[in-house]
Amino acid sequence: MVNPTFIYFVRHGHVHNPKNILYGRLPGFRLSEMGREQAQAAATALREVPFAAAFSSPQLRARQTAEIILAGRNGLEPSISPLIDELDTPYEGRPISEVAARKWDIYTGIEPQYEQPADLVARLRQFIAEVRRNYTGQPVLAVTHGDLIAFLLLWVKGFSLEPGSKEKLDTLGLADSYPATASITTFTYQTMMEDETPGLSYARPY
Secondary structure: OOOOEEEEEEEOOOEOOOOOEOOOOOOOOOEOHHHHHHHHHHHHHOOOOOOOEEEEOOOHHHHHHHHHHHOOOOOOOOEEOHHHOOOOOOOOOOEHHHHHHOOOOOOOOOOOOOOOHHHHHHHHHHHHHHHHHHOOOOEEEEEEOHHHHHHHHHHHOOOOOOHHHHHHHHHHOOOOOOOOOOOEEEEEEOOOOOOOOOEEEEEOOO
């Protein structure tokens, strides 16, 4: 019998963002002091997990979060994976107030070169398939971003991948209505069946 495969999806910690913009993939957005404390809380919550591998989005805030979680783990360092990168959006660099006025819908009406929720889930499914194939029966860390985790949860629960479907997160019984910074969403796969629905758990460790 194969041991379960655990994938710990961690959202990066709170970001230093003095201009209050949607930073997206813009370079240089680091963790704030609060974000470093949140990442340390995640590290404490995961301290007993013997990660076989770790992956991070290319974004600085995710890399810093991963480094804090992995500190003191005998040289285990995160591999950078574009499959768990932040979404590609034309609203990058725009004021948060503008995005909030759209009810955080940064998908409706955008040009086709930018990503839709289904695009996010497609690359996350590829990432999950690779992890399950290469690290069967082992725990793996993946530090990524809020919308990616949100739409992945909705996909697993069978909801349509429409921009407005994020509102359905409230029906999943999570402690938060959206993945909090430095939150831990764990996917547990008991088999190697491609279509297996994973077990889910969610925790905000602070």
